[in-house]
Every structure is written in structure tokens, then in C-alpha cells.
Amino acid sequence: xxxxxxxxxxxxxxxxxxxxxxxxxxxxxxxxxxxxxxxxxxxxxxxxxxxxxxxxxxxxxxxxxxxxxxxxxxxxxxxxxxxxxxxxxxxxxxxxxxxxxxxxxxxxxxxxxxxxxxxxxxxxxxxxxxxxxxxxxxxxxxxxxxxxxxxxxxxxxxxxxxxxxxxxxxxxxxxxxxxxxxxxxxxxxxxxxxxxxxxxxxxxxxxxxxxxxxxxxxxxxxxxxxxxxxxxxxxxxxxxxxxxxxxxxxxxxxxxxxxxxxxxxxxxxxxxxxxxxxxxxxxxxxxxxxxxxxxxxxxxxxxxxxxxxxxxxxxxxxxx
Numbered sequence: 001x002x003x004x005x006x007x008x009x010x011x012x013x014x015x016x017x018x019x020x021x022x023x024x025x026x027x028x029x030x031x032x033x034x035x036x037x038x039x040x041x042x043x044x045x046x047x048x049x050x051x052x053x054x055x056x057x058x059x060x061x062x063x064x065x066x067x068x069x070x071x072x073x074x075x076x077x078x079x080x081x082x083x084x085x086x087x088x089x090x091x092x093x094x095x096x097x098x099x100x101x102x103x104x105x106x107x108x109x110x111x112x113x114x115x116x117x118x119x120x121x122x123x124x125x126x127x128x129x130x131x132x133x134x135x136x137x138x139x140x141x142x143x144x145x146x147x148x149x150x151x152x153x154x155x156x157x158x159x160x161x162x163x164x165x166x167x168x169x170x171x172x173x174x175x176x177x178x179x180x181x182x183x184x185x186x187x188x189x190x191x192x193x194x195x196x197x198x199x200x201x202x203x204x205x206x207x208x209x210x211x212x213x214x215x216x217x218x219x220x221x222x223x224x225x226x227x228x229x230x231x232x233x234x235x236x237x238x239x240x241x242x243x244x245x246x247x248x249x250x251x252x253x254x255x256x257x258x259x260x261x262x263x264x265x266x267x268x269x270x271x272x273x274x275x276x277x278x279x280x281x282x283x284x285x286x287x288x289x290x291x292x293x294x295x296x297x298x299x300x301x302x303x304x305x306x307x308x309x310x311x312x313x314x315x316x317x318x319x320x
Contacts, residue, residue, distance in 0.1 A: 007049030108252025
């Protein structure tokens with residue numbers, strides 16, 4: 001019998017949404033008390049989510065796996081070559097986390113511009129101390145690098161601050177929320193203009209360490225760098241140098257080349273840095289609702305046989 005393995009812990013209502021989308025299929029739902037058997041992975045045609053056994057069991061030769069719906073937007077940590085070799089369709093969660101990630105990005109922008117980051121540190125020490133000058137987001141320019149669904153949401157919020165929005169996209173294609181759209185060959189042009197740079201790039205061969213010393217040197221000394229994309233798109237030692245030497249004003253970082261960030265890492269103690277533990281895209285209640293809806297909609301498309309129309313279908317050649 002065709003079967004679906006749902007690894008995340010879903011509410012009864014969410015489970016019913018999946019059942020309604022897949023009549024006649026056998027569906028197993030995970031929770032904190034459930035441990036699936038190895039054979040469950042090998043028999044599953046569809047898997048929602050990811051864990052180590054998807055790799056060790058479901059992707060072995062002769063298994064029934066045909067489609068994985070990822071729980072996350074970033075899929076660079078998955079064995080993409082093996083998935084492609086096994087002819088397994090992969091769909092990611094692009095767009096699901098747009099609201100939560102964009103809120104983190106803008107919170108970091110505000111926290112740095114208005115001195116909240118340093119104020120919180122001073123609060124712990126009982127220091128009444130204020131920077132000589134503070135920045136404002138209003139009227140500033142934000143460059144959104146990797147302007148997909150999350151970038152569009154950042155742009156929408158930035159508009160509320162009367163900001164000028166520059167979008168950097170691989171295609172250079174139109175984006176209604178932006179004032180100007182550059183393709184990636186003009187990244188430096190966008191960086192030169194920006195008061196805030198929001199990096200939302202996926203990790204690919206082309207984007208690894210795209211933000212290094214040369215890029216930070218192009219930015220304004222008063223500019224803030226926000227990374228809510230992928231840690232390895234930034235050369236960490238170059239970012240630290242840029243911060244130490246005042247080549248940029250500060251940074252808000254949710255992702256890192258090494259995670260968890262070691263407790264003795266210099267970024268922790270920098271007064272012009274805000275750090276969050278890779279939770280910008282964490283599963284809020286609304287994120288989970290959106291992801292279950294995406295999965296249920298995709299089940300209907302998959303069962304219709306129109307697999308090429310699956311939402312967020314990953315192109316293995318592009319790695320996103």
C-alpha cells in the first residue's frame with residue numbers, strides 16, 4: 001500500500017488536513033512518544049520532514065521513496081546528489097518562513113540602528129551610557145541580497161519605514177516591492193548604496209563566501225550587515241576584521257559557518273553585533289500551519305501525477 005511518513009509532531013487538526021489530501025494512503029504520524037521502525041522508512045513513498053534514518057534507510061537501493069517535503073527552506077545540508085541519483089523529488093519550505101525570518105531581520109536592523117544591542121549589554125552592568133549618535137531606518141536604503149519570498153517580505157516591511165529598497169536577484173527579474181532590481185553581477189553596486197545589507201542567499205557553489213573582505217570594503221562604513229541566509233555565504237574572519245576595523249558599523253547574525261557558535265568565539269563579545277541562535281526561521285505556530293498547508297496542497301498535486309507542478313520543487317542543478 002502507498003504510504004506517507006510524517007516525522008514532525010502535528011496537531012489533530014493538522015493530521016486531518018494531511019489525511020484529507022491523501023485519501024486511501026496509509027499515513028503514519030510521529031510524536032515525542034513515537035519511534036518509527038526501519039522498515040517504515042523503507043516502505044514510505046512520501047516523507048514529510050527529515051532525520052538521519054531518511055538517509056540511512058529510505059535512500060537505500062530498492063526502497064519506495066519518491067518524494068521528500070523538507071521541513072526547512074535551506075536544503076544544503078541534505079544529501080542532494082544521493083536524492084537526485086535515487087530520482088527522489090524534493091520540495092523545500094520556501095516562503096513558509098518569510099514572515100518570521102523577515103521579522104528577525106528587521107528587528108536586527110532596528111536593534112543596531114537605535115542602539116538597542118548596546119543598551120541591553122549596558123543594562124546587564126547597570127550602565128547609563130548612550131552612543132553619541134544613533135541611526136534611523138526611515139529614509140535609508142536597504143539592499144536585499146537573495147531577494148526571494150523572504151526578501152519580498154523584508155522589502156514590504158522596509159516600505160513602512162519609507163526606505164529605498166534595492167533587490168539583488170540571480171535572474172535580475174522584476175520585484176514589485178523593490179525600487180531597483182540588480183542581477184548578481186551588480187551586487188557591488190547595490191552594496192555601495194546601502195545603509196543596511198540583508199543577506200538571504202542560499203548556499204550554493206556560487207554563493208559560498210560571496211561576502212568576504214572585498215565586499216565589506218565596498219560597503220559604507222556606516223552600513224549594517226544582516227545575515228539570515230546561510231552562514232557559509234560569509235567568510236567569518238573577514239567579517240570580524242571588517243567589524244574590528246570599523247569598515248562596517250555592525251552586524252546582526254542568525255547563521256554561522258560553525259554552529260553552534262563556540263562560546264569563546266570573538267563575535268559574542270563584540271558590542272556592535274547581535275547574535276541569535278539560527279532561530280529566525282524557527283517553527284512558530286503560524287509557520288507550522290503554513291507548512292502543513294503547503295504539504296497538503298503538494299500531496300494533491302503529486303497524486304494527480306503533475307509532479308513537475310509541485311510547489312517549491314528543488315532544481316538539483318541549482319541546489320535550490
